[in-house]
Amino acid sequence: MTQPSTSVPTTHSVAIAGACGRMGRTLIEAVLASGDCRLSGALDVAASPGLGQDAAAFLGQPAGVAITADLAQGLLGAQVLIDFTRPEGTLAHLRACRAQGTALVIGTTGFTDAQKAEIQDAARDIAIVMAPNMSVGVNVTLKLLQLAAKAMPVGYDIEIVETHHRHKIDAPSGTALKMGEVVAEAMGRDLKECAVYAREGVTGERDPSTIGFQSLRGGDVVGDHTVLFAGTGERIEITHKATSRMNYAIGSLRAVRFLAGRKNGLYSMFDVLGLND
Known part of the structure; x- marks a missing residue:
């Protein structure tokens, strides 16, 4: 008789940057609704009125994760950070992720060539999916x-x-x-x-x-x-x-799954979706 599998499903620990913003909240909702991702951290700027609040309070289902401006605290235990903020903020997060070995999904746009070069350089040490649109x-x-x-x-x-x-x-x-x-x-x-x-x-x-x-x-x-x-x-x-930001969040979680087990490299959504052939 075949014995039932006792393997534990893979869980991806995910931190969200810009947690109080429109896209940040959509990402948090998507993570909580997924069957294989866990919200491990929520980041926002020091001036955000949401600091200290539960990241999922807006959904009426607390996640037990407080929003913080402390990068080290927000990335603690995270395998991947999803970032849809602004170029300057994303680069600060990039440096922290590189220092801590945290993978990164970047949906931020508006980077200069020099900023793109910094992201490319960081990809020597960590795995990054970067795309102007995660849909x-x-x-x-x-x-x-x-x-x-x-x-x-x-x-x-x-x-x-x-x-x-x-x-x-x-x-x-x-x-x-x-x-x-x-x-x-x-x-x-x-x-x-x-x-x-x-x-x-x-x-x-x-x-x-x-x-x-x-x-x-x-x-x-x-x-x-x-x-x-x-x-x-x-x-x-x-x-x-x-018609909804949720399509960006769903694509971002596909990128999170794609990064599992990858140590470094800069990837696109074409890589994630197998569209490079």
């Missing part, structure tokens, strides 16, 4: 864009339009920029040389080698992205619309 759907969309751009390298004008809530502080969004990078690379172009971020006045005819960006801000829009391929006699629009 599974967005990353599938990026794969579709790659396929479309390879099939239509000439004869199509490309415009990227993104819409976000009024509180977003960077533009274009990191996701829109990633879409532009994927399309440009597939067409053998350099986005830094062909991107157009604003048009005003008498601009002349559109340069067919450019990739245009438009950013809209308003209301509580979670995130809409459309890439338009406009050719002669036809248009192709590839669109992703997010």
